Amino acid sequence: MLKTLSLPVMAGLAVCLSGCGLIYKPTGHVLAHYSQDEVVPYVMGSGDMDMSACGTGMGQNQLLSSFSRVIDRPSNVLLTTNLLAGLCSESQAQEADLRFQRALRAGDTASARDARTEAQRLYRRTALRRYQTYKDTVDAFGELGDDKCPSLGNDTEEIEHLVGTLTSVQALLSDIQASSSVGVPQDVAAKAGREAECMDNEKWWGIPNALQAVVWLSVPGAAPDGADPWSQLKQAADYGESKGMPMAAMLYAVAGYGQSDEAKEKAGIAQVARIYNDGVTPKEYLILGEVAYNQALFLSDRIWTREAGKRTPFLALGDFPGSEDDGATADDTDFDADDFLN
DSSP, rough: HHHHHHHHHHHHHHHHHHHHHHHHHHHHHHHHHIIIIIIHHHHEEEEEEEIIIIIEEEEHHHHHHHHHGGSSOOOHHHHHHHHHHHHHHHHHHHHHHHHHHHHHHHHHHHHHHHHHHHHHHHHHHHHHHHHHHHHHHHHOOOSSSSOOOOOSSSSHHHHHHHHHHHHHHHHHHHHHTTTTTTTOOOOOOHHHHHHHSSSSSSTTTTTTHHHHHHHHHTTTOOTTTTTTTHEEEEEHHHHHHHHOHHHHHHHHHHHHHTTHHHHHHHHOOOHHHHHHHHHOOOGGGGGHHHHHHHHHHHHHHHHHHHHHSOOOOOOOTTTTSSSTTTTTTGGGGOOOHHHHHH
16 A cells, blocks of 8 residues: 555656756746846945955855756856955955964064964965856856957946956966965966957956056066056056046056055055045946955055054055054044043
């Protein structure tokens, strides 16, 4: 009797399970298309970097990645969620880096070593996520820098191509900060520099030319004869400023840091602050302004920590220790706790 009953039960279960499989594929396609058409543009227009990076990037990535088990991998969307997740872990690595700098300045060797190890672990996590962004960018648009530009259908695909290429360079830099433990290929940066030729520099606020110039400065032999990377980078930063977008200025500051040119680094940081504070960043791409601001703030925090033992004073990005206006008015030294409590 039990055997007789078990047969229709098993048959029914098999039908149900096969039905679930039929549902998964259309669900995956719907979510992938919805994310591409609505989630990505929404995130690009978000002014909340923490919510976008540690919320959307961390929260959506594995859900959307799981559909690659039943449909083609939605690489366009996943390159965005992975780069956002990379920004989240990078911000944690930067906090550990600042703790390392403070401990080193205080002569606390044990704490400095511990913070340094934590930072390296988090930079490795960041490099892994950014390396996946590179892979998804290649999957979505073809190999970078192979002399064949991808065919892009709309602004969403163009911005994905741009930020995916930029993040591919950052993958290599994050890996270097993690003692090259991930193994991001060394030629990724040079490929990205060539890929910048496929992007509309004027439409995208000078970022493609800035990215290309950073690669020229970073990769020996990458610059063509007669090229002036710093001049191109400065022109890109100034063009970005005229359009209210601080990303190219941020790349100028990053290049100054990478080339140990503190004057250029500070100039880039100050330009980012000026553009950001003007409050005219294109509303559809606010998240790029937030990324630029936060990266410049970290570079500023390193300078302040090294020279003053503390991070940049509140709302004082663009001021530096020892300057006429070094952010002292915004510092805790002017804060009267008794006055505040009473």
